[in-house]
Amino acid sequence: MSAQLRLALAQFDFPVGAVAANTVKIRELMAQAHAGGADLVAFPELAISGYPPEDLLVRPSFLQACNEAIAELARGTDGIAALVGFPHSEGEVYNAAALLREGRIECVAHKQALPNYGVFDDKRYFRPGHASATGMIGGVRVGYLICEDIWQPEPAAQAAAAGAELIVVVNASPWDDAKQAAREEQLIARARETGCAIAYLNLVGGQDEVVYDGAALLVNGDGRVAARAPAFVDALLWATFDPATRTLTADGWPVVADPRPEATLYAALVRGIRDYVQKNGFPGVLLGLSGGIDSALTLALAVDALGPGRVTAVMLPTRYTSRLSLEGAREQAERLGVDYHVIDIEPTFQSFLAALAPAFGGKGPDVTEENLQSRTRGVMLMALSNKHGRLLLSTGNKSEMAVGYATLYGDMCGAYAPLKDVYKTVVYRLAQWRNEAERARLAREPARRATVPAMVGVGGNGEEGATHAAPGVWIIPPAVIERPPSAELREDQTDQDSLPPYDELDGILRRFIEGEQSQAEIAAQGFPVETVHRVASLVLRNEFKRRQAAPGPRVTAKAFGRERRYPITSGWL
Helix, strand or coil: CCCEEEEEEEEEECCCCHHHHHHHHHHHHHHHHHHHCCCCEECCCCCCCCCCCCCCCCCHHHHHHHHHHHHHHHCCCCCCCEEEEEEEECCEEEEEEEEEEECEEEEEECCCCCCCCCCHHHHHHCCCCCCEEEEEEEEEEEEEEEEHHHCCHHHHHHHCCCCEEEEEEEEEEECCCCCHHHHHHHHHHHHHHCCCEEEEEEEEEEEEEEEEEEECCCEECCCCCCCCCCCCCCCCEEEEEEEECEEEEEEEECCCCCCCCCHHHHHHHHHEEEEEEHHHHCCEEECCCCCCCHHHHHHHHHHHCCCHEEEEEEECCCCCCCCHHHHHHHHHHHHHHCCEEEECCHHHHHHHHHHHHHHHHHCCHHHHHHHHHHHHHHHHHHHHHHHHCCCEEECHHHHHHHHHCCCCCCCCCCEEECCCCCCHHHHHHCCCCCCCCHHHHHHHHHHHHHHCCCCCCCCCCCCCCCCCCCCCCCCCCCHHHCCCCCCCCCCCCCCHHHCCCHHHHHHHHHHHHCCCHHHHHHCCCCHHHEEEEEEHHHHHCCCHHHCCCCCCCCCCCCEHHHHHHECCCCCCC
C-alpha cells in the first residue's frame, strides 16, 4: 500500500519588501507544519520578497537579502520539506521556488510562463525557466510549478512526463470577480490532461492596487475539485494525498460562510483597505460622509476593516445639502460608533466666491461654482488628514471615474479609493448585501440583540420625527440606498441630470472597458447609439483625471490604473 503524503499549505500574506519579517513568518509556519506531521509545507509565490516586488528587483542589495534569507531557511529545515517562493538571482533573476530539506536547498524551480498582461510585468524583471522541477517526498513524486505555469499545458505535461503524481502550484494570483471560475477551469483541464492531482496555493492580502484572495484549491487526478478554501482568510491548510487513487483530502479547512459574489467582493474591499492602511503605517482613516450611498458604503467598509475607533467621518454641508443627507450621515455615524464632525463649508465657499469675483469678470454661475464646493471640501478633508495623521479615503465609484463625473482636487482628494473599481449598480448591491448580512449575523447571535440600538426610525433611538422607517437592522441607512443619487451641488440636482440611468451606463461601460467592444458592437446590443457615443467619448476624454486618482483595489477584470493604460492625448474615438 502506497504511503500517503501529508501537506500543509500556508495561505497567508507575505508583504512586499518585508524580507526579514517574511522569513520569520515562514520559519514559524514551518515549525507548525512540522509539529503537525506535514511531509511538505508550501508557501506562496515570492513569499520571501512579497509579490509583486517591482523595481525592488533591480536593487542588488534586495536580491542579496532574499538569497540570504532562503539560505537561512534551508539551514533550519529538519524533518520537513518546504517549498518557498523567492527571487533567485544568479546573474539573471528568476521567479523561483526552492525545495528546502535536510538543511539545504535541494532544488529550485524557475517559473517558465511569464505573464505580461493585465497587472503583470514578469517579463520586465525575470528570465523564464525551461523545465519543470520534480522531486520525491514521502515516496511520492511531486512536481513544483509557479502560478502562470499552471495556465499553460506544457509545464504540467513536463512534470507528468517526469513521473509526477501530484503537482503543487504556488501562486500570487490577484482576485477579480471572474477569477475563481477561470482558475478552476484551468486546474481541472491540467488534471485531466496529466492525471496528476493538483494542490493550488495562493497568496492572501492587499498590495497597492491588487488584492490576493488565497482561495486554495485541491483537484483530484480525474479533474474533480476536492476542496475549496475560503477567500481572504489566512490559514494553514492541511491536506492528505493518496497516490494510489491520486486524490486529495482536505483536513479541517475553514468553511465558506457566504458563497454569494457580493460577500466575496465585500471581503476583497475590506482586505484592501485594512492592508493598505496598516502596511503603510497609518493610525486610521477619515472620509467625507455626504449622506449618499458611495460614502455610506465606504464608511461601512472602513469600519469593518479597521474598527470604529480608527475611523473619522466628516459631513461638510452647504446650502444645497438636504435634510435627508444630514440626518442619514449623522445616524449612520452614530450607529457605527465612529468619530463624527460637521463642518459647515458655506462661509468658506462664499469667501472663495468673493475673492474670485473680480477675476471671474462678471461671468454667470456655471459648473465652476459646483466644483468649487467640492474643492472646498477637499481642502478641509486634507487639512484634517494632515492634522490627525489619518489617511483620507476617496469615495468615488468606477462609473463616475469612467466618465469623469468627479472633481479634481475636490471629491477626488484622497490617498486610497476603495470603490474605484466598483460600478454604481454594484455599489447598490453591496449596500443591500451588507444590511442583509448584519441581520443574518444578529439572528445567529440573539444574545447580542440587547446591545443593539432600538431600530425605531432611521436613528434607531426612537426619537420623534424620523424621516422613514428602518425595519430590522441596518449598517447603511435604507433611505440612503433608496434615494436618487445626487452630488447636491445645486438645487434639485440628481446624477441623472448629467448621466444616463446607471443600469444603462454600467452596461455600456462594462462592454467598452472590460469587453473592449466597439461603439457599433455595443449599440448592436440594444443601447441607444447617441448614448453609446457620448459615454465612450467621456471615458476617453477623462483619462487625464484618472491618472491623478488615488489607487484603489482592483476587483474587476480590467481596472483603471496599471492594468488599463490608455494615452491621455489621443485622436482615437
